[in-house]
Amino acid sequence: MGSDWGVNKKLLQIAVWGSMLLAAMGVLGVMRGCKEQSANSPPLMDFLQEAFSGEEGALAAAVAKYGDSSIISDDLTIFLVTNPIVEDTFTQPNGITCHHIRATAGITQRKYEICWQEGRLIKITDLGMVLE
Numbered sequence: 001m002g003s004d005w006g007v008n009k010k011l012l013q014i015a016v017w018g019s020m021l022l023a024a025m026g027v028l029g030v031m032r033g034c035k036e037q038s039a040n041s042p043p044l045m046d047f048l049q050e051a052f053s054g055e056e057g058a059l060a061a062a063v064a065k066y067g068d069s070s071i072i073s074d075d076l077t078i079f080l081v082t083n084p085i086v087e088d089t090f091t092q093p094n095g096i097t098c099h100h101i102r103a104t105a106g107i108t109q110r111k112y113e114i115c116w117q118e119g120r121l122i123k124i125t126d127l128g129m130v131l132e
Contacts (some may be wrong), residue, residue, distance in 0.1 A: 003043065007127045010103075014107050015045065024031070025079040030053040043066070044086070044099065044114075044116075046066075047062055047065075047066050047114075047121065048084040048086075048101070050062040050065070051063065051081075051084075052081045052082055052083070052084040052101075054080045054081065054082040055080070056078075056080060058111055059072070059076060059077055059081065060076075060077055063121060063124060065122025066120065066121040067121075067124075068121075068122075068123060071121070071122065071123060071124060073122060075126060076084035076124060076126050079106070079109065079110065080104045080105065080106075081103045081104065082103065082104050082105075083103055083104040083121050084101050084102070084103045084128065085101065085103070086099050086100075086101060087100045087102050087111075094117075095117060095118075096115050096116070096117045096122065096123075097116050097117070098113055098114065098116075098123075099113070099114045099115075100112070100113055101113075101114055102130060108129050108130075108131075109129065109130040110126060110127075110128065110129055110130065111126075111127040111128065111129075111130050112124060112125065112126055112127060113125045113127055
């Protein structure tokens, strides 16, 4: 019985350290993505922290704050999403800057496209579950 606890304790320690590492990687991913933007970019990091906090209503509230609440659809609010990571940033010829964001929704990963123009959020699209 005593040796079983030692094995379980070690597994618990590994799980805790693994969770901390994944959380740190998520924060660094957000910071990396924000550093890739120009100095005149929208407040992406603030939006991501507010919208992807995992709290009910957070995404809708952040969209209303940084853009127009009419751009959010009901299907975007069914998931409580956390740990956003900026995977890609690109600017369209019309000056719209878009970001592909990967985030955690329960035990799955989802991908979003978030677009800004002149400092305002103009589009957010759920691109679906990430299959790897």
